[in-house]
Amino acid sequence: MEGEGSGQSPTWLVEQRYRAVLEVLDGSPVSEVAVRYGVSRQTIYTWKYKYDTDGFEGLREKSRRPRTSPTRLPAEIEALACEMRRANPRWGARRIAYELARTSPAAAPSRATVHRVLERNGLIRHQKQQHRRKYKRWQRETPMHLWQLDLVGGIFLADGRECKMLTGIDDHSRFVVIATVLAVPSGRAVADGFVRAMRTYGVPAEVLTDNGKQFTGRFTKPRPAEVLFERVCRENGVTAKLIKPYSPTTTGKIERWHQTLRRELLDVSGPFADLPAAQAAVDAWVHTYNTARPHQALEMATPASRFRPNPPPEPTVVVAPQPSGKDHEPTPTIPAEAPLLLPSATQAVEFDAVIPASCRLGILPRVQYVRIQPEHVGRRARVWADENTVHVIIDGKVIKSTSSRLDAANLHELSLRGAIPAGPPPALVPQPGRPDPDAVIEVDRKVDxxxxxxxxxxxxxxxxELANQRVTLRLDGQLLHVVHDGVLAKTLPAPISPDARTRLRGARIVTDELPPPAAGAIAVERKVPVDGVIMVARQRLRVGRTYAGEIVTVHVEDTFFRVTLNGADLSLHPRKNQHPVTRFRAKIHSPKL
Structure with missing residues (x-):
């Protein structure tokens, strides 16, 4: 029998209470009525009092909600918090509470209150937290003590090229000091970007980088050497620190910033029109990141509020040695600017050369060779070179174009060897029998x-999934379509320029329609281990120890995995994530001897 504390008042419950009250009014003992209706004597007296006071309607259950809630969050603040979450899905409760405190300081809720609001409105997706490793966190005490530098890719242009960006962040304040988009991530370009940042913010005490060849030459073969970046650090008194190999967590601050950059800018912006457009977009986003975006690691302060650049360094006075003798006047002192001024990039140069019998034309023998086709051996060629491209021209036609490995010092050395300043780069004219650069072409290639x-x-x-297969690559504008067995396997950004497509081996013009994509699920193979659990797309699927040693087929659908053996279904598992499949064949280890 339901008592008074149920919080509900259906019709049968009110009638039950009414009959109990009538029995008491007819003279039945209260204790006997309480036993028959399964309630206490006090409940019977309460029902009788309510009936005497308000009649039949008094037996209905009344709301127990308090008449006033002084501490309840106002409805407009709760609605504003929900709108902030919907407009900015990456904002958490802490960021929303911070923004509400800025807009409405008088009614600013706490982080826990905002979290309950988001959870109550279904705006939080709970996920299992996995902390497999514990890291020792560290941070420099003052700004400009340490900069973390790195190179990051993923910046695509409309012509299909992928550029890289030199990034740098102050370890103490998380202030982004370098964000330079590079067409070619050479050692020269990295050093130039580092020098420009030092001219703007001053010279840091230390820099921390990985072991890339642009930052260090300690792995150079056959013997270690000093690269240009290390020379810049040495000339300016900067201590260059390197992380241990295969330890990216040491530069965790810059790596975490790369993740934020990808999610908030690169993943939503799409290919940029050209290099200046990409740099302008990155600069605008970095300015907002430094000055307006609160950082949780800084107690919701902006990086600009914690960053203090060093004052410009005093000019270093270089005094030339004085020769002995009374007839010589003192040599005036020469102020040397700091940080180090790297030589500016020289203009393009061109020179004549004869194609050798080895078919390897030396642009600068110790730096770069260009391989030429055998039919041009013995002919005189005109070489056009700058820091980005090298063109080899015979009889006014470009027979070879390749990326340049030359820097400003190499171009200066070529000019000392007789090269003259070059004019504009040559136009790439399609050769007879080769397709037009704007045409849609196809080539057949073997995947390793x-x-x-x-x-x-x-x-x-x-x-x-296409390893060791023969595929057809179709280049159409800025896209590369991969066709296998008459179906479209995937679409990628075009990796080469339209001019370079005219020189591809086996290129042919196509006019037919692109084949449709493959239908159905992706099928992968797995060998069941002794514990009966296999891994597909970072998810554990329990097949059973009965099938240990068998090679099963897993059909990967959007929402589930279907495991089959010799065409018979074994099990069906819900898909809990959307990680891509990277391994399609079963690993079969050879038996141990």
Missing amino acids: GSGITQLGNTHVKVGY
Whole structure:
């Protein structure tokens, strides 16, 4: 029998209470009525009092909600918090509470209150937290003590090129000091970007980088050497620190900033029109990050509020040695600017050369060679070179174009060897029998065991699922379509320029329609281990120990995995994530001897 504390008042419950009250009014003992209706004597007296006071309606259950809630969050503040979450899905409760405190300081809720509001309105997706490793966190005490530097890719242009960006962040304040988009991530370009940042913010005490060849030459073969970046650090008194190999967590601050950059800018912006447009977009986003975006690691302060640049360094006075003798006047002192001024990039140069019998034309023998086709041996060629491109021209036609490995010092050395200043770069004219650069072309290529094929001098990562297969690559505008067995396998950004496509081996013009994509699920193979659990797309699927040693087929759908053996269904598992499949074949280890 339901008592008074149920919080509900259906019709049968009110009638039950009414009958109990009538029995008491007819003279039945209260204790007997309480036993029959399964309630206490006090409940019977309460029902009788309510009936005497308000009649039949008094037996209905009344709301127990308090008449006033002084501490309840106002409805407009709760609605504003929900709108902030919907407009900015990456904002958490702490960021929303901070923004509400800025807009409405008098009614600013706490982080826990905002979290309850988001959870109550279904705006939080709970996920299992996995903390497999614990890291020792560290931070420099003052700004300008340490800069973390790195190179990051993923900046695509409309012409299909992928550029890299030199990034740098102050360890104490998280202030981004360097964000330079580079067409070619050479050692020269990295040093130039570092010097420009020091001219703007001053010279840091230390820099921390990985072991990339642009930052250090300690792994240079056959013996270690000093690269340009290390020379800049040495000339300016900066201590260059390197992380241990394969330890990216040491530069965790810059790596975490790369993740924020990808999610908030690169993933939503799409390909940029050109290099200046990409740099302008990055500069605008970095300015907002430094000055307006609160940082949780800084107690919701902006990086600009914690950053203090060093004053410009005093000019270093270099005094030339004085020769002995009374007839010589003192040599005036020469102020040397700091930080180090690198030599400016020289203009393009050109010179004549004869194609040798080895078919390897030396642009600068110790730096770069260009391989030429055998039919041009013995002919005189005109070489046009700058820091980005090298063109080899015979009889007014460009027979070879390749990326340049030369820097400003190499171009200056060529000019000392007789090269003259060059004019504008030559126009690439399609040769007879080769397709127009704007045409849609196809080439047939073989994918190696690592899922990589080659277009000219460019390596294209097609994917593990097409390893050791023959595919057709269709270049259409800024896209590269991969066709296998008459179906469209995938679409990638075009890795080479339209001019370079005219020189591809086996290129042909196509006019037919693009084949449709493959339908159905992706099928992968797995060998069941002794514990009966296999891994697909970072998810554990329990097949059973009965099938240990068998090779099963897993059909990967959007929402589930279907495991089959010899065409018979074994099990069905819900898909809990959307991680891509990177391994399609079963690992079969050879038996131990």
